[in-house]
Amino acid sequence: MKFNVISIIIVVLVLLGVGCTGSDDICLSGQMSATTGFYLDSTSTQTTINMRVEGRYPRIDSSRAETSTNSIFLPLSMETDSTVFELFKDGIGETVTFHHTKELAYVSEECGFIFHFTIESVDFTNTKYIAEVEVADKEVSYNKGTENVKIYID
Amino acid sequence: MLRYILISIFYITTSNLLFAQDYTGDRTEQTTERMMQNEEEGTPREPKEKKIYPHKRRGTAINMDISRFLMPAIDPGTLGAEIGVRTNFKKRMFIVGELGYENVSFDNNLADINDPNKGFEDKPYSYNSSGFYARVGFxxxxxxxxxxxxxxxxxxxxxxxxxxxxxxxxxVIIRDDYWGHYETSFSKYGVSTHWLEFTFGLRTQIVNNFYMSWFIRVRGKVYTDNEELLVPYRVPGYGKGSNAVNLGFSYKLEYLIPWGNKDKGHL
Known part of the structure; x- marks a missing residue:
């Protein structure tokens, strides 16, 4: 009787253990994007604006529609060491250039590999509505979820 | 799901087979009688009797882990085999050694890579591995x-x-639906892994000199070299390469070559 109890406990533990080591990983998307928030330059508070993004380098992309948002995800390029976007606020565009390095990283059996980026600097054309750009967290890595860049708006 | 069902059936079947026997028999009845007698007579309880390890058949056993043959069903693309040896070192201690090999091979499936609404049907990289492993312990x-x-x-x-x-x-395909997917590869190279393994199991004699046994194994990785380039999908004999601790099991059939049993009345 004592053996049967021990046996059942062991079997349950093993099944739980094997279940926990299963390969049912959930793979996150958009993990190679710089999370960019918009702030009012005067008060440093986060603000919602009408924003449309176009990719400029390494390729030109103008497929994205305008949205009302207080933050966006800007995907960094795996092919080059810089990525350029044009950000349109109420139809007026400013160019933002991310300079970055990258390192290949293993995520899991199911999700495979990804690049972790380090944002070295961000250039911008402050001729229209962008007052300042600040790199808040230079590491863009898997499942981190922090804001990387703050764009201060006039 | 199939994997869990297979493992469940396997464990429940084997554990019930082994634990169903009552080895305590008369001893329990004797103890109960003695306790009742003590209570009636009001005498103090006797000091606990020291149990003496009995004479069991000694020798050297060769074995094969037949659970390895279930690997393709549990983890498709994986093949392996393992043989081992067990020999008496002292009265109740065994030295054990195991030797095995393991191959892993799978391809990535890029059928839906250009559809942003679909994921990969399978892993986003192809992988090949072949290697051997050895375990020594007691x-x-x-x-x-x-x-x-x-x-x-x-x-x-x-x-x-x-x-x-x-x-x-x-x-290796890294998916990027905005700038475009990125493809790279890793050339073949060698990796060594060291680990410690705690085991618990039951071993029972089926017929004369033939045994079967099952073991639960908890493995803790100690050191891996060269894994910064490519983490092994599976380490032979250890399991998932990315895990610091793995849980495993084995189910073995053994043949015992007896020795050292003279004048002790072994059966």
Whole structure:
């Protein structure tokens, strides 16, 4: 009787253990994007604006529609060491250039590999509505979820 | 899901087979009678009797882990085999050694890569690995039974494991629906892994000199070299390469070559 109890406990533990080591990983998307928030330059508070993004380098992309948002995800390029976007606020565009390095990283059996980026600097054309750009967290890595860049708006 | 069902059936079947036997028999009845007698007479309880480890059949056993043949069903693309040896070191201690190999091979499936609404049907990289492993350690028998001819064991053990494998990833796809997918690869190179393994299991004699046993194995990785390039999908004999701790099991059939049993009345 004592053996049967021990046996059942062991079997349950093993099944739980094997279940926990299963390969049912959930793979996150958009993990190679710089999370960019918009702030009012005067008060440093986060603000919602009408924003449309176009990719400029390494390729030109103008497929994205305008949205009302207080933050966006800007995907960094795996092919080059810089990525350029044009950000349109109420139809007026400013160019933002991310300079970055990258390192290949293993995520899991199911999700495979990804690049972790380090944002070295961000250039911008402050001729229209962008007052300042600040790199808040230079590491863009898997499942981190922090804001990387703050764009201060006039 | 199939994997869990297979493992469940396997464990429940084997555990019930082994634990269904009552080895305590008369001893329990004797103890109960003695306790009742003590209570009636008001005498103090006798000091606990020291159990003497019985004579069990000794020798050197060669074995094969037949659970390895289930690997393709549990983890498709994986093949492996393992043989081992177990020999008496002291009365209730065994030295154990195991040697095995393991191959892993799978391709990535890029059928839906250009559809942003779909994921990969399978893993986003291809992978090939082949390697061998060895484990050396000891098992300690805690099963004391007053039954002549009972050669069964309940074993706790500790082993050291080492694996060497050559692995490669001919195609790694990193998906990016905005700028475009990125493809790279890893050439074949060697990786060594060291680990410690705690085991618990049961070993029972089926017929004369033939045994079967099952073991639960908890493996803790100690060191891996060269894994910064490509983490092994599976380390031979260890399991998932990315895990610091793995849980495993084995189910073995053994043949015992007896020795050292003269003048002790072994059956």
């Amino acid at each position: 098992d300690y028998d805690i099963f004391i039974v007053d039954e002549p001819g009972n050669n069964d064991n309940i074993l706790f053990g500790l082993s050291y494991g080492y694996a060497f494998q050559n692995h490669e990833s001919p195609s």
